[in-house]
Amino acid sequence: MSDLVLRGRAWVYPDNVAIDGDLMALEWALKRETRPEVLKEHVFAGLDPDFPRRARPGDIVVGGRRFAQGNAHIQGMIGLKGCGVGLVAESIPIGSFRNALAAGLPVLPRCPGVRAMFANGEAIEVDFATARVRNLDRGTEAGFPPLAPHLVEMLRAGGWGPMFRRRLDAMNAA
Template structure:
């Protein structure tokens, strides 16, 4: 994991639940290449077509609420989301995302800072989010070392594999 993340912003509102990230009708799909074709199918129909590896999702409060299924963060990882930054997260979604190696950052007020397509810069060590268009910065509490370590390894399973091989 890079400690400096740069990408293009995709903006979502509040209470984006896991069904909006990936509909429950795709629960039988296990192939990541197929799964990523359906990310934000209703909320942002162009996302699956136009998203680029490293793009960042910025959202309002309660991102990832609803079902605890792991398909939602799996689909975001498959499409190459570089990070998710939101005012707040549903806790199970937050942990599922971190466990899959997706930088997941809670930063109060972040949604109001961005418009779709804005360039974003996230400094994981300093705990800052910067809008590249406006220059506006926002601080967030840096992730604790054990979570940074999970992200660095690529997620929980990758971290356990590393430790078992050491």
């Protein structure tokens, strides 16, 4: 499997999941917390508080339209990354999409109809480099608009920070 292929269980969420309150309590943004090991314990605190205990690395959050809407705080995306999961959604506001990329969270932001492909707990496989999504239980799959190559490379690097450090190292070596 590629480094950007995840396989696990689907965690299906509705339209209009808010970044503050549903995905992560606002207090973590106000505290400016950025440690994944802290934030992962509070993912979906307002919507599905048992998620951090039940989710496993490789699982995929399947979101509806406007997933992570509202104030573009990065804490929810860092928390998801800390859980070791990926994210596919019917749509994501641009600020939250940018935060997912910055955090190094494997993400596909434009997957119309993806929620209808899954029920909670079904086996899912997502290739984030090619934007192929498979329901392993039903034997179905779909392709969605892939990320631009430079964004795939950012995910491979682990997010904006590691990508920036890589560029600085290359500049210093030249």
